[in-house]
Amino acid sequence: MTEVFSRLAEGFGEALTVANLIFAFCGVFIGTLVGVLPGIGPVTAIALLIPLSFGLEPISGLILLSGIYYGSMYGGSTTSILIRAPGEVASVVTTLDGYEMARQGRAGPALSTAAIGSFVAGTFSTLGLMLLAPALASVAIAFGSAEYFLLMLLALTMVSNLTTGSALKALISTLFGLSIAMVGIDPQTSVQRFTFGIPYLSDGIDFALIAIALLALPEAFANMAARPGHHDETQRIQGSIWMTREDWRRSLGPYGRGSVLGFLIGVLPGIGPSLASFLSYGMEKRLSKHPEEFGRGAIEGVAGPETANNAGVGGAMVPLFTLGIPGSATTALLLFVFMMYGLQPGPQLFDTNPQLIWAIIASMYIGNVMLLVLNLPLVGVFAQLLKTPPAMLYSGVIAFSVLGAYALNFNTFDMLMLFGFGLVGYVMQRYGFPMAPAVLALVLGILAEQHLRRAMSVADGNFLTFIERPISLALVVFIFLVAVLPHIVRMVRSRRIDRDATTGS
């Protein structure tokens, strides 16, 4: 325990240098902006800024990009509350009661409780990360390729199963991402795969390129090609932004529960902050003494989900730092950034590069304070951003995407691939395929394949290696329970309903 604090003190020493304070501030500021702007999420922003971070020190670059991640969770609530357009998927549920509160002239308290809840959660989950990560890292030293493969498989099946839409479409999206991941020279045998003799493809398709193409471009296309339609009225911030004593009393419970729930869900692979906010809303509604107020402006319906999605960020950093396994599209990008700097996240990182990890953790405490100070008084200013005409906003997004693609390898071929995959992503989105699973699969695909093959060659091609070791056996059982069993149950149940329907008619 004392070691944790001495490490943390060193981390603060690193994070409190003027340069790193500026990077943390830029990170949370950009994060708030992208959180506010509809259609641009943390993944897009981080993907677009990867070329910028090439030139930075690893510590500064990672402080900047992590700041964007947790900062965006703050900003997402603003649009949910004021125009009923969530800036982030994780803020979708906040629209239910947040917009309703704003319509009743209580936009101020709604925004305040979201900001304060976010601060509580950000601080709590950083604390959780700090205490849990070293412990998990010391366990993870014992993991072999079989365990790593299964953990990645778990993340992939979870992301297919637990996204909020059609599980089948999420599965197809995951497999699509995996199929793209296979492009390039196989690192184990140097065999060319899916390169069609094109030299640009032999190193594989750049992950950041695909992330930009599948996430940023479709959003820009869809908004620029939108027919003018109905918009929800923008609510003004009127009256005091401060919460009343009653608001505080009703918010404290959701802060505590949301922090714990969000953190725990964030730690699980494959589930991001979005599910945390949905679950928190459901939980608050069930626990409430007046559930009928939910959907009509209950402050708990804002405080809980906004706390939970911020706590999810700290949680999501745990598997990233300790195992090097990202659980979501955003952490997948952060993993890519680590690797770009020549760092391999995982249990060894705590020994080989502790100052980096602890500086990031320290910067998260600092960034959360900055966000609170930045957001409470300036929320009105950020809300003005919503008036940016879509044509200007999205042509800027496209220009940034092209720049990001160019700056990866400085060639036109990458930009043309960006164009092609952007159109593919657009069509897939129109058909209702979620894109985040494809992005996660893209990063995990190649890692998972390498671990699978390494595990198999260690075991001389014997598949039983996955159930002979206790940890891997536990993982196999867990994957079966969360990913396979629910489908069987559902199939059996719908069969039965079909049969009842036919006999009934």
Next chain:
Amino acid sequence: MRSSSEVTERSSEGGEQGGAPPRFGGEAAAGAIMLLFALAYLLTAFFIPESSFGDVAVGPKAVPVAIGVALGIASVALLVRGLRATVEPPSEDDAPPQDLRKLAVVALLLLGYILVFVPLGYAISTTLFMMGATTYLDREHLLRNAIYAVVFSAVVYSIFVFVFGVQLPAGILG
């Protein structure tokens, strides 16, 4: 009817996913397209040469083939589900209906931008693209669009080149 409830859930994801309901013929078409992709992928995967090292437990071909097969099966499942659904899922209002002509023009502008990016240089090509795209979508604010386009490319160019030291093509200005 299961699919309609799923579409409703999907639409609640709004922000990142665009809340897109099926528009171009629904799930059957989506399944058919993905199936074609899976078959082409699988065909290519079968031609991956086996490892020259010989004794690896799992070769370079196995995982791509497995992915292709799984994608094929999942696509067929989607195709079948789409064909069996008697009622098209109701479309949701929060996904903006698309004007395909606008999409085509924006896509062509982007393609043109990419092609002149290196020859003309970052500053000029970006200004032209921003001018073109904003003016096509919003003809009433010519001056504002022009100022925005120039300021945007100048600021971004300066930040990348002078602050971060990323080399951007100077093109005919260089």
